[in-house]
Amino acid sequence: MNIAVIGTGYVGLVSAACFADLGHVVIGMDIDKKKIRLIQSGCSPIYEPSLEEVLKRGLQSGRLSFTTDLKKALKESTVVFSAVATPPNKDFSADLKNIFVVCENIATIVDHDIVFVQKSTVPIGTGTECEKRIEKILKKRGEHFRIPVISNPEFLREGCAVSDTMKPDRIVIGINKDDTYAQLVMEEIYKPITRVGKPLLVMNRESAEVVKYASNAFLATKISFVNMFTELCEQKGANIRDIARGMGLDERIGPRFLHAGIGYGGSCFPKDVKALIALSRELCLPFPIINAVHDINENQRKRFAKQILKALPPKATVAVWGLSFKPKTDDMREAPSIEIIHAILEHENVVRAYDPVAMPNAKKNLPKNVTFASSPLHAAKHADVVVLLTEWDIFRGMNLNELKKTMKGRHLFDGRNVYDPEEVKEAGLIYHGIGL
Numbered sequence: 001m002n003i004a005v006i007g008t009g010y011v012g013l014v015s016a017a018c019f020a021d022l023g024h025v026v027i028g029m030d031i032d033k034k035k036i037r038l039i040q041s042g043c044s045p046i047y048e049p050s051l052e053e054v055l056k057r058g059l060q061s062g063r064l065s066f067t068t069d070l071k072k073a074l075k076e077s078t079v080v081f082s083a084v085a086t087p088p089n090k091d092f093s094a095d096l097k098n099i100f101v102v103c104e105n106i107a108t109i110v111d112h113d114i115v116f117v118q119k120s121t122v123p124i125g126t127g128t129e130c131e132k133r134i135e136k137i138l139k140k141r142g143e144h145f146r147i148p149v150i151s152n153p154e155f156l157r158e159g160c161a162v163s164d165t166m167k168p169d170r171i172v173i174g175i176n177k178d179d180t181y182a183q184l185v186m187e188e189i190y191k192p193i194t195r196v197g198k199p200l201l202v203m204n205r206e207s208a209e210v211v212k213y214a215s216n217a218f219l220a221t222k223i224s225f226v227n228m229f230t231e232l233c234e235q236k237g238a239n240i241r242d243i244a245r246g247m248g249l250d251e252r253i254g255p256r257f258l259h260a261g262i263g264y265g266g267s268c269f270p271k272d273v274k275a276l277i278a279l280s281r282e283l284c285l286p287f288p289i290i291n292a293v294h295d296i297n298e299n300q301r302k303r304f305a306k307q308i309l310k311a312l313p314p315k316a317t318v319a320v321w322g323l324s325f326k327p328k329t330d331d332m333r334e335a336p337s338i339e340i341i342h343a344i345l346e347h348e349n350v351v352r353a354y355d356p357v358a359m360p361n362a363k364k365n366l367p368k369n370v371t372f373a374s375s376p377l378h379a380a381k382h383a384d385v386v387v388l389l390t391e392w393d394i395f396r397g398m399n400l401n402e403l404k405k406t407m408k409g410r411h412l413f414d415g416r417n418v419y420d421p422e423e424v425k426e427a428g429l430i431y432h433g434i435g436l
Protein backbone atom coordinates (compact mmCIF):
# COMPACT_ATOMS: atom_id res chain seq x y z
CA MET A 1 0.00 0.00 0.00
CA ASN A 2 1.26 3.53 -0.75
CA ILE A 3 0.82 5.65 2.37
CA ALA A 4 1.42 9.33 3.13
CA VAL A 5 1.77 10.42 6.77
CA ILE A 6 1.25 14.14 7.45
CA GLY A 7 3.02 15.38 10.59
CA THR A 8 6.18 13.52 11.61
CA GLY A 9 6.10 14.10 15.37
CA TYR A 10 5.91 11.46 18.12
CA VAL A 11 2.96 9.69 16.45
CA GLY A 12 3.53 10.43 12.76
CA LEU A 13 7.22 9.51 12.64
CA VAL A 14 6.71 6.26 14.57
CA SER A 15 3.70 5.35 12.39
CA ALA A 16 5.54 6.13 9.15
CA ALA A 17 8.63 4.14 10.16
CA CYS A 18 6.57 1.18 11.41
CA PHE A 19 4.29 1.09 8.35
CA ALA A 20 7.43 0.93 6.16
CA ASP A 21 8.82 -1.83 8.37
CA LEU A 22 5.58 -3.75 7.77
CA GLY A 23 6.25 -3.63 4.02
CA HIS A 24 4.28 -0.56 2.90
CA VAL A 25 5.70 2.27 0.79
CA VAL A 26 5.54 5.36 3.00
CA ILE A 27 6.23 9.03 2.56
CA GLY A 28 6.24 11.23 5.66
CA MET A 29 5.51 14.95 5.29
CA ASP A 30 6.02 17.80 7.75
CA ILE A 31 6.09 21.60 7.50
CA ASP A 32 9.14 21.67 9.78
CA LYS A 33 12.06 21.73 7.32
CA LYS A 34 14.72 21.24 9.98
CA LYS A 35 12.94 18.18 11.34
CA ILE A 36 12.57 16.64 7.88
CA ARG A 37 16.25 17.22 7.06
CA LEU A 38 17.25 15.48 10.29
CA ILE A 39 14.91 12.54 9.65
CA GLN A 40 16.13 12.21 6.05
CA SER A 41 19.66 11.81 7.42
CA GLY A 42 18.46 8.85 9.52
CA CYS A 43 18.38 10.70 12.85
CA SER A 44 15.31 10.77 15.04
CA PRO A 45 14.39 14.24 16.34
CA ILE A 46 12.90 12.60 19.45
CA TYR A 47 14.25 10.15 22.00
CA GLU A 48 12.24 6.97 21.49
CA PRO A 49 13.77 3.51 22.07
CA SER A 50 14.51 1.61 18.81
CA LEU A 51 12.89 4.29 16.60
CA GLU A 52 16.16 5.27 14.94
CA GLU A 53 16.86 1.64 14.00
CA VAL A 54 13.46 1.25 12.34
CA LEU A 55 13.84 4.64 10.64
CA LYS A 56 17.27 3.78 9.22
CA ARG A 57 16.02 0.38 8.05
CA GLY A 58 13.11 2.04 6.25
CA LEU A 59 15.31 4.64 4.55
CA GLN A 60 17.79 1.98 3.43
CA SER A 61 15.00 -0.26 2.08
CA GLY A 62 13.85 2.55 -0.20
CA ARG A 63 10.28 2.12 1.11
CA LEU A 64 10.46 5.13 3.45
CA SER A 65 11.04 8.72 2.42
CA PHE A 66 10.27 12.21 3.74
CA THR A 67 9.36 15.55 2.26
CA THR A 68 8.06 19.00 3.10
CA ASP A 69 6.04 19.03 -0.13
CA LEU A 70 2.42 17.94 0.40
CA LYS A 71 1.80 17.54 -3.33
CA LYS A 72 4.70 15.11 -3.59
CA ALA A 73 3.46 13.21 -0.52
CA LEU A 74 0.00 12.74 -2.04
CA LYS A 75 1.09 11.98 -5.61
CA GLU A 76 1.38 8.18 -5.41
CA SER A 77 -0.61 7.65 -2.21
CA THR A 78 -3.78 5.59 -1.82
CA VAL A 79 -4.21 6.65 1.75
CA VAL A 80 -3.13 9.66 3.81
CA PHE A 81 -2.78 9.60 7.61
CA SER A 82 -2.94 12.90 9.47
CA ALA A 83 -0.96 12.95 12.73
CA VAL A 84 -0.63 16.65 13.55
CA ALA A 85 -0.80 18.06 17.07
CA THR A 86 -4.08 19.01 18.79
CA PRO A 87 -2.86 21.04 21.80
CA PRO A 88 -5.25 22.46 24.40
CA ASN A 89 -6.68 25.97 24.01
CA LYS A 90 -6.84 28.31 27.01
CA ASP A 91 -10.49 27.26 27.54
CA PHE A 92 -9.36 23.57 27.62
CA SER A 93 -10.91 22.71 24.23
CA ALA A 94 -8.71 20.95 21.65
CA ASP A 95 -7.10 23.33 19.15
CA LEU A 96 -8.10 21.87 15.78
CA LYS A 97 -6.36 24.48 13.63
CA ASN A 98 -3.71 22.02 12.36
CA ILE A 99 -6.34 19.36 11.67
CA PHE A 100 -8.40 21.62 9.41
CA VAL A 101 -5.35 23.09 7.66
CA VAL A 102 -4.27 19.56 6.74
CA CYS A 103 -7.66 18.36 5.44
CA GLU A 104 -8.24 21.58 3.50
CA ASN A 105 -4.73 21.52 1.98
CA ILE A 106 -5.25 17.91 0.90
CA ALA A 107 -8.63 18.74 -0.69
CA THR A 108 -7.01 21.65 -2.53
CA ILE A 109 -4.06 19.72 -3.92
CA VAL A 110 -5.12 16.09 -4.40
CA ASP A 111 -5.69 14.86 -7.96
CA HIS A 112 -7.13 11.38 -7.31
CA ASP A 113 -9.31 9.40 -4.87
CA ILE A 114 -7.63 9.04 -1.49
CA VAL A 115 -8.62 7.65 1.92
CA PHE A 116 -8.12 10.31 4.61
CA VAL A 117 -7.31 8.82 8.02
CA GLN A 118 -7.35 10.87 11.20
CA LYS A 119 -4.72 9.56 13.65
CA SER A 120 -4.67 12.63 15.87
CA THR A 121 -6.84 12.70 18.99
CA VAL A 122 -9.86 14.79 18.02
CA PRO A 123 -13.21 15.51 19.69
CA ILE A 124 -16.38 13.80 18.58
CA GLY A 125 -17.70 15.28 15.34
CA THR A 126 -14.30 16.37 13.98
CA GLY A 127 -14.44 13.71 11.24
CA THR A 128 -17.78 15.09 10.07
CA GLU A 129 -16.40 18.64 10.06
CA CYS A 130 -13.34 17.50 8.04
CA GLU A 131 -15.64 15.74 5.58
CA LYS A 132 -17.69 18.94 5.12
CA ARG A 133 -14.60 21.08 4.57
CA ILE A 134 -13.15 18.60 2.06
CA GLU A 135 -16.45 18.38 0.14
CA LYS A 136 -16.74 22.18 0.04
CA ILE A 137 -13.30 22.59 -1.51
CA LEU A 138 -13.78 19.75 -4.00
CA LYS A 139 -17.09 21.30 -5.06
CA LYS A 140 -15.40 24.67 -5.59
CA ARG A 141 -12.74 22.93 -7.70
CA GLY A 142 -15.44 21.09 -9.66
CA GLU A 143 -13.83 17.77 -8.73
CA HIS A 144 -15.56 14.55 -7.65
CA PHE A 145 -12.73 12.61 -5.98
CA ARG A 146 -13.80 10.11 -3.33
CA ILE A 147 -12.15 11.09 -0.05
CA PRO A 148 -13.66 9.04 2.77
CA VAL A 149 -12.73 10.35 6.22
CA ILE A 150 -11.74 7.57 8.63
CA SER A 151 -10.94 7.76 12.33
CA ASN A 152 -8.03 5.61 13.49
CA PRO A 153 -7.04 6.88 16.95
CA GLU A 154 -3.53 6.17 18.15
CA PHE A 155 -2.89 4.46 21.48
CA LEU A 156 0.93 4.26 21.50
CA ARG A 157 2.79 5.20 24.67
CA GLU A 158 5.92 7.33 24.46
CA GLY A 159 8.88 5.29 25.67
CA CYS A 160 7.60 2.11 23.98
CA ALA A 161 5.98 3.63 20.91
CA VAL A 162 7.56 1.29 18.37
CA SER A 163 6.54 -1.93 20.13
CA ASP A 164 3.09 -0.46 20.86
CA THR A 165 2.66 0.28 17.15
CA MET A 166 3.88 -3.14 16.04
CA LYS A 167 1.98 -5.04 18.76
CA PRO A 168 -1.03 -2.90 19.72
CA ASP A 169 -3.66 -4.17 22.16
CA ARG A 170 -6.22 -3.18 19.53
CA ILE A 171 -6.64 -1.18 16.35
CA VAL A 172 -9.75 0.99 16.23
CA ILE A 173 -11.24 2.05 12.91
CA GLY A 174 -14.17 4.50 12.73
CA ILE A 175 -16.02 4.49 9.43
CA ASN A 176 -19.35 6.04 8.47
CA LYS A 177 -21.56 5.49 5.44
CA ASP A 178 -20.70 1.74 5.15
CA ASP A 179 -17.64 2.57 3.09
CA THR A 180 -16.49 -0.96 2.17
CA TYR A 181 -13.60 0.31 0.03
CA ALA A 182 -12.13 2.41 2.87
CA GLN A 183 -12.58 -0.47 5.31
CA LEU A 184 -10.75 -2.86 2.95
CA VAL A 185 -7.90 -0.36 2.62
CA MET A 186 -7.57 -0.10 6.40
CA GLU A 187 -7.73 -3.88 6.84
CA GLU A 188 -5.03 -4.30 4.21
CA ILE A 189 -2.73 -1.78 5.89
CA TYR A 190 -3.02 -3.49 9.26
CA LYS A 191 -3.00 -7.09 7.90
CA PRO A 192 0.60 -7.79 9.04
CA ILE A 193 -0.56 -6.95 12.60
CA THR A 194 -4.03 -8.56 12.60
CA ARG A 195 -2.53 -11.70 11.03
CA VAL A 196 -0.76 -12.39 14.33
CA GLY A 197 -4.03 -12.13 16.24
CA LYS A 198 -4.26 -8.45 17.20
CA PRO A 199 -7.90 -7.29 17.12
CA LEU A 200 -9.13 -4.66 14.67
CA LEU A 201 -12.42 -3.12 15.81
CA VAL A 202 -14.64 -1.40 13.29
CA MET A 203 -17.23 1.06 14.61
CA ASN A 204 -18.78 4.32 13.54
CA ARG A 205 -16.53 7.38 13.36
CA GLU A 206 -18.02 9.15 16.38
CA SER A 207 -17.47 6.08 18.58
CA ALA A 208 -13.86 5.75 17.43
CA GLU A 209 -13.24 9.42 18.24
CA VAL A 210 -14.57 8.87 21.76
CA VAL A 211 -12.74 5.57 22.45
CA LYS A 212 -9.44 7.43 22.59
CA TYR A 213 -10.66 10.09 25.04
CA ALA A 214 -12.48 7.54 27.16
CA SER A 215 -9.38 5.33 27.38
CA ASN A 216 -7.06 8.17 28.37
CA ALA A 217 -9.59 9.59 30.82
CA PHE A 218 -9.95 6.17 32.46
CA LEU A 219 -6.20 5.75 32.88
CA ALA A 220 -5.90 9.29 34.25
CA THR A 221 -8.77 8.46 36.62
CA LYS A 222 -6.88 5.46 38.03
CA ILE A 223 -3.89 7.70 38.74
CA SER A 224 -5.96 10.48 40.34
CA PHE A 225 -8.07 7.94 42.22
CA VAL A 226 -5.07 6.52 44.05
CA ASN A 227 -3.58 10.00 44.51
CA MET A 228 -6.85 11.08 46.15
CA PHE A 229 -5.91 8.94 49.17
CA THR A 230 -2.35 10.20 49.60
CA GLU A 231 -3.09 13.17 51.87
CA LEU A 232 -5.31 10.98 54.04
CA CYS A 233 -2.45 8.48 54.36
CA GLU A 234 0.00 11.22 55.34
CA GLN A 235 -2.37 12.63 57.97
CA LYS A 236 -3.52 9.36 59.49
CA GLY A 237 -0.45 7.11 59.18
CA ALA A 238 -1.58 4.78 56.38
CA ASN A 239 0.70 3.72 53.52
CA ILE A 240 -0.50 4.28 49.94
CA ARG A 241 1.83 1.61 48.56
CA ASP A 242 0.20 -1.03 50.74
CA ILE A 243 -3.25 0.28 49.87
CA ALA A 244 -2.51 0.23 46.11
CA ARG A 245 -1.12 -3.30 46.39
CA GLY A 246 -4.13 -4.40 48.37
CA MET A 247 -6.43 -2.94 45.73
CA GLY A 248 -4.44 -3.98 42.68
CA LEU A 249 -4.35 -7.67 43.52
CA ASP A 250 -8.10 -7.70 43.00
CA GLU A 251 -8.28 -8.89 39.40
CA ARG A 252 -11.21 -6.60 38.72
CA ILE A 253 -9.01 -3.59 39.58
CA GLY A 254 -5.50 -4.64 38.49
CA PRO A 255 -2.21 -3.14 39.71
CA ARG A 256 -1.36 -0.90 36.74
CA PHE A 257 -1.77 2.88 36.95
CA LEU A 258 -2.21 2.70 40.72
CA HIS A 259 1.13 4.28 41.60
CA ALA A 260 0.78 7.31 43.81
CA GLY A 261 2.99 10.29 43.03
CA ILE A 262 3.02 13.81 41.64
CA GLY A 263 0.48 12.86 39.00
CA TYR A 264 0.30 12.51 35.27
CA GLY A 265 1.77 14.88 32.67
CA GLY A 266 2.72 14.63 29.02
CA SER A 267 1.08 15.60 25.80
CA CYS A 268 -1.96 13.32 26.13
CA PHE A 269 -3.58 12.78 29.56
CA PRO A 270 -3.70 16.45 30.63
CA LYS A 271 -4.85 17.62 27.19
CA ASP A 272 -7.44 14.89 26.71
CA VAL A 273 -8.89 15.30 30.21
CA LYS A 274 -9.12 19.06 29.57
CA ALA A 275 -10.82 18.48 26.19
CA LEU A 276 -13.47 16.34 27.90
CA ILE A 277 -14.06 19.08 30.47
CA ALA A 278 -14.49 21.57 27.61
CA LEU A 279 -16.87 19.22 25.82
CA SER A 280 -18.96 18.71 28.95
CA ARG A 281 -19.23 22.51 29.34
CA GLU A 282 -20.08 23.01 25.67
CA LEU A 283 -22.80 20.37 25.67
CA CYS A 284 -23.97 21.07 29.26
CA LEU A 285 -23.35 17.40 30.08
CA PRO A 286 -22.04 16.80 33.59
CA PHE A 287 -18.73 14.87 33.70
CA PRO A 288 -18.03 15.24 37.44
CA ILE A 289 -15.44 12.44 37.53
CA ILE A 290 -13.35 14.09 34.82
CA ASN A 291 -13.34 17.44 36.61
CA ALA A 292 -12.21 15.74 39.81
CA VAL A 293 -9.45 13.82 37.98
CA HIS A 294 -8.07 17.11 36.68
CA ASP A 295 -8.32 18.92 40.04
CA ILE A 296 -6.66 16.09 41.99
CA ASN A 297 -3.82 15.98 39.47
CA GLU A 298 -3.21 19.73 39.69
CA ASN A 299 -3.35 19.68 43.47
CA GLN A 300 -0.87 16.81 43.72
CA ARG A 301 1.96 18.87 42.20
CA LYS A 302 1.08 21.97 44.19
CA ARG A 303 1.01 20.03 47.46
CA PHE A 304 4.41 18.47 46.72
CA ALA A 305 5.95 21.84 45.80
CA LYS A 306 4.64 23.32 49.08
CA GLN A 307 6.17 20.47 51.10
CA ILE A 308 9.53 21.03 49.40
CA LEU A 309 9.43 24.79 50.04
CA LYS A 310 8.68 24.17 53.72
CA ALA A 311 11.86 22.08 54.09
CA LEU A 312 14.19 24.54 52.35
CA PRO A 313 16.64 26.81 54.17
CA PRO A 314 16.81 30.37 52.75
CA LYS A 315 18.48 30.59 49.33
CA ALA A 316 18.70 26.83 49.08
CA THR A 317 20.32 24.74 46.39
CA VAL A 318 17.87 22.14 45.12
CA ALA A 319 18.94 19.18 42.99
CA VAL A 320 16.17 18.01 40.68
CA TRP A 321 16.40 14.44 39.35
CA GLY A 322 14.30 13.82 36.26
CA LEU A 323 12.65 16.41 34.01
CA SER A 324 10.69 14.58 31.28
CA PHE A 325 7.05 13.84 32.08
CA LYS A 326 7.90 10.14 32.40
CA PRO A 327 10.93 7.88 31.88
CA LYS A 328 12.16 6.73 28.44
CA THR A 329 11.13 9.92 26.67
CA ASP A 330 12.53 13.41 26.21
CA ASP A 331 9.03 14.88 26.02
CA MET A 332 8.64 17.90 28.32
CA ARG A 333 5.03 18.73 27.42
CA GLU A 334 3.09 19.33 30.65
CA ALA A 335 5.88 17.70 32.68
CA PRO A 336 5.30 18.19 36.42
CA SER A 337 8.95 19.30 36.65
CA ILE A 338 8.11 22.61 34.94
CA GLU A 339 5.59 23.75 37.56
CA ILE A 340 7.56 22.41 40.52
CA ILE A 341 10.83 24.04 39.39
CA HIS A 342 9.04 27.36 38.87
CA ALA A 343 7.65 27.16 42.42
CA ILE A 344 11.11 26.42 43.87
CA LEU A 345 12.74 29.29 41.95
CA GLU A 346 10.20 31.84 43.17
CA HIS A 347 11.98 32.01 46.53
CA GLU A 348 15.58 32.92 45.57
CA ASN A 349 16.54 29.27 45.49
CA VAL A 350 18.87 27.67 43.00
CA VAL A 351 17.94 24.61 40.91
CA ARG A 352 20.52 22.22 39.50
CA ALA A 353 18.85 19.56 37.36
CA TYR A 354 19.77 16.25 35.80
CA ASP A 355 17.85 14.07 33.34
CA PRO A 356 19.40 11.25 31.29
CA VAL A 357 17.82 12.39 27.98
CA ALA A 358 15.47 15.36 28.38
CA MET A 359 17.96 18.14 29.20
CA PRO A 360 18.20 19.57 25.65
CA ASN A 361 14.39 19.85 25.50
CA ALA A 362 14.18 21.02 29.11
CA LYS A 363 16.49 23.95 28.35
CA LYS A 364 13.77 25.28 26.02
CA ASN A 365 11.05 24.85 28.65
CA LEU A 366 12.67 25.92 31.91
CA PRO A 367 13.79 29.33 33.21
CA LYS A 368 17.27 30.40 32.13
CA ASN A 369 18.66 30.33 35.68
CA VAL A 370 18.24 26.55 35.99
CA THR A 371 21.63 24.89 35.64
CA PHE A 372 22.17 21.39 34.32
CA ALA A 373 24.43 18.71 35.75
CA SER A 374 26.35 15.87 34.10
CA SER A 375 25.16 13.16 36.51
CA PRO A 376 22.71 12.68 39.41
CA LEU A 377 25.51 13.04 41.95
CA HIS A 378 26.89 16.12 40.21
CA ALA A 379 23.40 17.68 40.55
CA ALA A 380 23.28 16.70 44.23
CA LYS A 381 26.74 18.11 45.11
CA HIS A 382 26.38 20.37 48.20
CA ALA A 383 22.60 20.50 47.59
CA ASP A 384 20.30 21.23 50.52
CA VAL A 385 17.56 19.06 49.08
CA VAL A 386 17.25 16.42 46.37
CA VAL A 387 13.91 16.14 44.59
CA LEU A 388 13.13 13.14 42.36
CA LEU A 389 10.48 13.96 39.76
CA THR A 390 10.85 11.29 37.04
CA GLU A 391 11.45 7.64 37.90
CA TRP A 392 14.31 6.92 35.47
CA ASP A 393 16.11 3.64 36.33
CA ILE A 394 19.38 5.48 37.00
CA PHE A 395 17.78 7.16 40.05
CA ARG A 396 16.35 3.90 41.40
CA GLY A 397 19.86 2.46 41.58
CA MET A 398 21.50 5.38 43.40
CA ASN A 399 23.89 4.62 46.24
CA LEU A 400 22.18 6.50 49.06
CA ASN A 401 25.24 6.56 51.31
CA GLU A 402 27.20 8.24 48.56
CA LEU A 403 24.32 10.65 48.04
CA LYS A 404 24.35 11.59 51.73
CA LYS A 405 28.11 12.31 51.56
CA THR A 406 27.66 14.45 48.44
CA MET A 407 24.80 16.58 49.75
CA LYS A 408 24.98 19.47 52.17
CA GLY A 409 21.45 18.97 53.52
CA ARG A 410 19.56 15.77 54.29
CA HIS A 411 16.12 16.00 52.67
CA LEU A 412 15.22 13.59 49.87
CA PHE A 413 11.85 14.29 48.24
CA ASP A 414 10.65 11.31 46.25
CA GLY A 415 7.85 12.40 43.90
CA ARG A 416 7.42 8.88 42.50
CA ASN A 417 7.76 6.76 45.64
CA VAL A 418 10.70 4.80 44.21
CA TYR A 419 12.79 4.50 47.39
CA ASP A 420 12.34 2.41 50.49
CA PRO A 421 11.88 4.99 53.29
CA GLU A 422 13.79 2.75 55.73
CA GLU A 423 16.83 2.51 53.44
CA VAL A 424 16.83 6.28 53.01
CA LYS A 425 16.72 6.76 56.78
CA GLU A 426 19.52 4.22 57.28
CA ALA A 427 21.66 6.29 54.91
CA GLY A 428 21.14 9.26 57.24
CA LEU A 429 18.74 11.14 54.99
CA ILE A 430 15.23 12.47 55.71
CA TYR A 431 12.68 10.84 53.42
CA HIS A 432 9.58 12.54 52.00
CA GLY A 433 7.42 10.34 49.81
CA ILE A 434 3.81 10.77 48.74
CA GLY A 435 1.10 9.14 50.83
CA LEU A 436 3.60 7.31 53.00
Ligand SMILES: NC(=O)c1ccc[n+]([C@@H]2O[C@H](COP(=O)([O-])OP(=O)(O)OC[C@H]3O[C@@H](n4cnc5c(N)ncnc54)[C@H](O)[C@@H]3O)[C@@H](O)[C@H]2O)c1
Pocket (backbone or CB within 6 Å): 006, 007, 008, 009, 010, 011, 012, 029, 030, 031, 032, 035, 083, 084, 085, 086, 098, 101, 102, 119, 120, 121, 122, 154, 155, 156, 157, 158, 267, 268
Ligand atom coordinates in the same frame (compact mmCIF):
# COMPACT_ATOMS: atom_id res chain seq x y z
N1 LIG B 1 2.50 11.76 21.70
C1 LIG B 1 1.79 10.70 22.06
O1 LIG B 1 2.19 9.90 22.91
C2 LIG B 1 0.44 10.45 21.43
C3 LIG B 1 -0.18 9.21 21.61
C4 LIG B 1 -1.42 8.99 21.02
C5 LIG B 1 -2.05 10.00 20.32
N2 LIG B 1 -1.45 11.22 20.19
C6 LIG B 1 -2.12 12.25 19.41
O2 LIG B 1 -1.51 12.34 18.13
C7 LIG B 1 -1.50 13.68 17.67
C8 LIG B 1 -0.07 14.10 17.35
O3 LIG B 1 0.66 14.11 18.56
P1 LIG B 1 2.26 14.17 18.56
O4 LIG B 1 2.67 14.00 19.98
O5 LIG B 1 2.83 13.26 17.53
O6 LIG B 1 2.49 15.70 18.10
P2 LIG B 1 3.86 16.40 17.71
O7 LIG B 1 3.73 17.81 18.09
O8 LIG B 1 5.03 15.60 18.20
O9 LIG B 1 3.90 16.29 16.10
C9 LIG B 1 3.04 16.99 15.26
C10 LIG B 1 3.81 17.26 13.96
O10 LIG B 1 2.89 17.83 13.03
C11 LIG B 1 3.58 18.79 12.26
N3 LIG B 1 2.60 19.68 11.61
C12 LIG B 1 1.82 20.64 12.17
N4 LIG B 1 1.03 21.21 11.25
C13 LIG B 1 1.31 20.57 10.07
C14 LIG B 1 0.83 20.69 8.74
N5 LIG B 1 -0.08 21.58 8.42
N6 LIG B 1 1.34 19.89 7.80
C15 LIG B 1 2.30 18.97 8.10
N7 LIG B 1 2.79 18.81 9.34
C16 LIG B 1 2.31 19.59 10.31
C17 LIG B 1 4.46 19.49 13.28
O11 LIG B 1 5.52 20.17 12.66
C18 LIG B 1 4.92 18.28 14.13
O12 LIG B 1 6.13 17.73 13.63
C19 LIG B 1 -2.17 14.52 18.77
O13 LIG B 1 -3.52 14.66 18.48
C20 LIG B 1 -2.00 13.64 20.00
O14 LIG B 1 -2.99 13.86 20.95
C21 LIG B 1 -0.21 11.46 20.72
